[in-house]
Amino acid sequence: MSLKHDIEFTLNGVKRRVTVDVTMTALAMLRDVIGLTGTKYGCGEGECGACTIQVDGMSLNSCLMFAVDCDGRNVTTIEGLANDSKADALREAFVEHGAVQCGFCTPGMIMQADHLVRNECCGDTESIKRGIEGNLCRCTGYKKIVDAIASVSGAQN
Amino acid sequence: MSVAEKKPRVIELDSLIGKRIPKMDAPEKASGRTRYIHDINLSGQLHGKILRSERIHALIKSIDTSAAKELPGVHVVITAADIPDQRPIGVARDHFPLKVGRVRSERDEIAAVAAETEEIAEAALKLIKVVYEDLPVISNPEDAIKPGAALIHPEPHGADGSHEHLKQGTTIAHKGKPDNVAMTFDYAHGDVVRGEAESDVVIEDTFKLHYVTHCCMGVSGMIAEFDASGNLLMYSNTQVPFLHKREFAEYLNMDPARIRIIQPPIGGGFGSKLDIYPFEVICLYLARAAKRPIKMLFTREEEFLASPTRQPVLLTLRSGCKKDGTLTFRQVHTLHDNGAYTSWGATTPFVMMQTFSSLYRVPHCDYHTAAVYTNNPYAGSFRGYGNLQATFAIEQHMDMLAEKIGMDPLAFRLKNAQDSGETTGQGMVFKSCGFKDCLTTAATRSDYTRKFKENAANRSKPGNIKRGVGMASMLHVGGGAKIYPSDGCGTILKMDDFANVTLITGASEIGQGSETVLSQLVCEELGLPISAITVVNNDTAITPWDVGVHASRTTFIAGNSAIGAAKKAKTKILAVAAKKYDCAESDLDLRGGFVIRAGSGEVVVELSKLLRNLHFQDKAELVMTTFYYEPPSVHQDKGFKGNVSAAYAWGTQVVEVEVDTDTGTVRMTKVTGAHDVGRVLNRLGIEGQIEGGVVMGQGYALTEDLMIENGVMKNPNFRDYKLVTAPEIPEMDISFIESMDGEGPQGAKGVGEAPSICIAAATANAIANATGVRMFELPFTPERVYRTLHGRTPKLYWKPWRAEQ
Numbered sequence: 002m003s004l005k006h007d008i009e010f011t012l013n014g015v016k017r018r019v020t021v022d023v024t025m026t027a028l029a030m031l032r033d034v035i036g037l038t039g040t041k042y043g044c045g046e047g048e049c050g051a052c053t054i055q056v057d058g059m060s061l062n063s064c065l066m067f068a069v070d071c072d073g074r075n076v077t078t079i080e081g082l083a084n085d086s087k088a089d090a091l092r093e094a095f096v097e098h099g100a101v102q103c104g105f106c107t108p109g110m111i112m113q114a115d116h117l118v119r120n121e122c123c124g125d126t127e128s129i130k131r132g133i134e135g136n137l138c139r140c141t142g143y144k145k146i147v148d149a150i151a152s153v154s155g156a157q158n
Numbered sequence: 159m160s161v162a163e164k165k166p167r168v169i170e171l172d173s174l175i176g177k178r179i180p181k182m183d184a185p186e187k188a189s190g191r192t193r194y195i196h197d198i199n200l201s202g203q204l205h206g207k208i209l210r211s212e213r214i215h216a217l218i219k220s221i222d223t224s225a226a227k228e229l230p231g232v233h234v235v236i237t238a239a240d241i242p243d244q245r246p247i248g249v250a251r252d253h254f255p256l257k258v259g260r261v262r263s264e265r266d267e268i269a270a271v272a273a274e275t276e277e278i279a280e281a282a283l284k285l286i287k288v289v290y291e292d293l294p295v296i297s298n299p300e301d302a303i304k305p306g307a308a309l310i311h312p313e314p315h316g317a318d319g320s321h322e323h324l325k326q327g328t329t330i331a332h333k334g335k336p337d338n339v340a341m342t343f344d345y346a347h348g349d350v351v352r353g354e355a356e357s358d359v360v361i362e363d364t365f366k367l368h369y370v371t372h373c374c375m376g377v378s379g380m381i382a383e384f385d386a387s388g389n390l391l392m393y394s395n396t397q398v399p400f401l402h403k404r405e406f407a408e409y410l411n412m413d414p415a416r417i418r419i420i421q422p423p424i425g426g427g428f429g430s431k432l433d434i435y436p437f438e439v440i441c442l443y444l445a446r447a448a449k450r451p452i453k454m455l456f457t458r459e460e461e462f463l464a465s466p467t468r469q470p471v472l473l474t475l476r477s478g479c480k481k482d483g484t485l486t487f488r489q490v491h492t493l494h495d496n497g498a499y500t501s502w503g504a505t506t507p508f509v510m511m512q513t514f515s516s517l518y519r520v521p522h523c524d525y526h527t528a529a530v531y532t533n534n535p536y537a538g539s540f541r542g543y544g545n546l547q548a549t550f551a552i553e554q555h556m557d558m559l560a561e562k563i564g565m566d567p568l569a570f571r572l573k574n575a576q577d578s579g580e581t582t583g584q585g586m587v588f589k590s591c592g593f594k595d596c597l598t599t600a601a602t603r604s605d606y607t608r609k610f611k612e613n614a615a616n617r618s619k620p621g622n623i624k625r626g627v628g629m630a631s632m633l634h635v636g637g638g639a640k641i642y643p644s645d646g647c648g649t650i651l652k653m654d655d656f657a658n659v660t661l662i663t664g665a666s667e668i669g670q671g672s673e674t675v676l677s678q679l680v681c682e683e684l685g686l687p688i689s690a691i692t693v694v695n696n697d698t699a700i701t702p703w704d705v706g707v708h709a710s711r712t713t714f715i716a717g718n719s720a721i722g723a724a725k726k727a728k729t730k731i732l733a734v735a736a737k738k739y740d741c742a743e744s745d746l747d748l749r750g751g752f753v754i755r756a757g758s759g760e761v762v763v764e765l766s767k768l769l770r771n772l773h774f775q776d777k778a779e780l781v782m783t784t785f786y787y788e789p790p791s792v793h794q795d796k797g798f799k800g801n802v803s804a805a806y807a808w809g810t811q812v813v814e815v816e817v818d819t820d821t822g823t824v825r826m827t828k829v830t831g832a833h834d835v836g837r838v839l840n841r842l843g844i845e846g847q848i849e850g851g852v853v854m855g856q857g858y859a860l861t862e863d864l865m866i867e868n869g870v871m872k873n874p875n876f877r878d879y880k881l882v883t884a885p886e887i888p889e890m891d892i893s894f895i896e897s898m899d900g901e902g903p904q905g906a907k908g909v910g911e912a913p914s915i916c917i918a919a920a921t922a923n924a925i926a927n928a929t930g931v932r933m934f935e936l937p938f939t940p941e942r943v944y945r946t947l948h949g950r951t952p953k954l955y956w957k958p959w960r961a962e963q
Contacts, residue, residue, distance in 0.1 A: 041194075042377070049375065131884075138375070
């Protein structure tokens with residue numbers, strides 16, 4: 002029998018209490034227990050960034066975080082950016098700049114970009130590229146993603 | 159009321175063509191709301207998992223599933239023994255979804271489980287006991303064709319592709335293969351012996367192309383359910399739903415009319431979803447046995463192991479030219495590693511031979527290839543479909559021949575480049591052809607000629623960083639490809655009371671942006687804003703037939719189909735309006751949601767008002783039209799000759815690199831591309847296609863390498879299989895040559911595959927320009943480049959091989 006554990010945390014601004022298996026990842030909890038599917042499984046080992054979320058303001062791969070470690074923390078997923086004007090600008094920039102093709106990497110990419118923009122880590126396009134190095138995209142060739150983020154952060158070359 | 163106020167309202171002409179129109183599905187995707195197959199769950203669903211082989215090549219002596227069946231939460235466990243009506247799948251029908259008696263590769267499916275949760279299904283797999291008897295492993299295609307080589311498909315199983323096995327009463331099993339040759343192709347035009355005799359210069363080299371795989375960000379998956387009446391509903395990522403309906407019906411021995419395929423948005427295709435794979439058929443077996451919906455998703459590791467690859471090719475090319483730069487002949491032999499089973503990879507010679515025979519004017523050409531069975535992963539279709547491999551060899555030889563005769567590489571290419579109005583030795587007819595414009599545009603914008611000379615002169619100067627520039631060009635089908643009996647696409651179009659239009663198209667959206675481009679074409683015809691359209695494109699119960707997303711065909715074929723339906727609707731609307739307003743149809747037009755006077759743009763009536771009148775009043779009519787477009791192309795004859803596509807796409811890419819001769823590291827600094835796309839329909843979308851294709855080509859050239867040793871995949875993960883990341887992308891300067899194809903929708907041609915084709919070839923030429931050393935084997939990893947630069951790579955040579963007649 003696997004061990005269960007009760008945790009309480011803030012998810013997208015709302016307090017949640019969840020019972021999770023101790024071996025469960027935060028990604029599995031978000032998708033399978035809570036039912037928020039915007040956070041994507043791409044590799045399950047922290048290499049692709051499709052599952053990027055923000056925890057206490059830091060961006061991380063939810064596939065590498067245990068669900069129980071969300072206890073007492075402030076967790077934001079792509080769904081949590083729905084009512085956020087800064088994120089609105091970023092989402093619109095992704096759409097307008099053609100940074101979305103198949104779209105599977107997009108939520109993780111936007112979570113990472115949002116983190117970069119909020120922390121002013123993208124003063125030039127090189128730092129944007131570095132900032133999204135952990136997020137793989139197979140469709141776009143990254144250029145339009147970088148352009149989209151730069152348009153919001155005001156980055157110069 | 160003053161006269162000025164009564165002035166009629168005028169709608170200015172505003173075209174949607176060539177604009178930067180954002181993808182219609184992008185807002186949902188950017189919000190994380192889009193439900194991919196991974197995000198869909200049906201009530202009552204069970205989870206399916208597959209047990210794969212622990213051996214590479216072995217006989218299966220026994221399978222014991224009894225413990226797995228006892229595990230709580232397990233509903234069904236199946237092996238081949240449970241599916242007596244199992245039929246072989248794949249392009250050559252040589253592949254049972256659940257393996258019978260023998261495993262031939264690492265990914266081979268032995269048993270499958272349906273359980274309450276994925277975890278229980280995984281646990282059940284661990285309880286299945288399989289006893290194997292190992293057989294010799296063939297992991298090198300050259301070994302596969304040696305006399306006395308172990309056979310991969312010796313025993314009767316599978317079929318010979320004749321479909322005889324489908325006749326009532328016949329057994330499924332067919333005679334085994336007496337050798338390891340899966341498929342051969344032989345093509346010729348002219349007389350290469352004469353061509354060689356006329357040559358002043360002849361060169362011959364062997365090129366080696368490696369394994370890479372699609373790496374779609376969304377892993378493969380399927381959900382299947384049989385209803386109470388035995389009808390099958392599938393949620394599938396397929397790129398070819400209508401062909402697969404028929405094929406799944408064959409595999410399940412059921413009526414195709416009872417199969418419905420819904421395609422949720424797809425997390426990347428690139429050709430990987432053109433064939434039916436064992437997991438899909440196994441998912442259906444589980445659904446049939448469990449009488450519950452089954453959801454089956456791959457892990458990333460499984461995605462690497464059990465999804466298709468680009469086919470590795472060993473290729474020996476002999477080419478010649480005259481001193482004045484005229485190409486004389488080309489003779490090509492290739493050996494394809496087919497892997498253990500036959501999928502589309504074996505048929506890539508269809509495309510490869512087009513490039514050899516027709517990219518440049520070559521009076522004499524022959525091409526021989528064999529795809530041979532090994533115990534390696536099996537190759538499928540992948541964006542470019544053999545063209546990356548062919549172009550890699552040809553375009554290096556173009557540079558090498560130019561050097562031999564002391565001619566500028568650009569001038570040499572221009573001298574031999576195809577032009578509009580030519581019919582090639584293979585029977586391809588080039589109507590719109592902007593090849594020479596592509597060459598000169600890419601060369602001019604990159605300052606190719608000056609840099610080429612300067613870099614060559616700088617080679618001997620001190621310093622470990624050497625700069626190089628290289629070019630390569632490509633030819634690819636751009637107006638469909640007539641491979642199946644029809645290469646067509648159907649459209650249903652309906653207009654509602656509010657002058658909104660619903661486009662119901664057979665063409666699938668796989669992230670490439672077809673939904674948006676088709677919408678532009680329809681709205682352009684009907685004078686509507688892009689916001690006035692809804693697209694339905696993912697349900698075989700609703701959408702009309704289409705052959706599928708492949709061969710860069712969707713914009714061209716589905717676009718012409720959509721325009722056809724829209725034109726019919728327009729004719730219908732204008733006829734009604736002309737009658738009502740007592741004028742000629744030619745005096746009227748549609749613009750901005752209004753019926754207007756064609757000359758002045760003056761508003762006659764709101765389109766929505768006219769449409770409402772149609773069915774609420776005297777006419778009792780709805781505006782609904784249908785159209786089926788079949789391109790004016792032909793099937794190839796037995797010698798592979800014929801004009802298979804209604805149009806052809808051209809492109810030239812110039813790659814600039816920096817090579818560190820101390821470490822072998824190659825940095826791609828800039829790509830200058832010029833693509834003949836017929837006409838740009840959506841500038842934003844087409845830029846995205848090109849940029850993405852360039853970076854995919856960069857991965858093929860520099861970083862991606864699926865390492866297979868003795869049939870074992872050494873790097874089935876993103877840590878060790880290196881995709882290009884954002885900091886590594888080159889500066890990209892992309893130009894579009896608008897040759898305005900006469901048959902294309904608004905003049906456009908297909909471009910989906912084009913951008914990844916030239917990059918590896920151009921990179922090889924750039925490395926040679928930088929260092930004076932030629933790279934004949936991909937990928938250009940630091941280790942390989944370093945070894946080659948320092949003379950530690952033996953010269954590749956593969957002696958062309960012919961099957962015993």
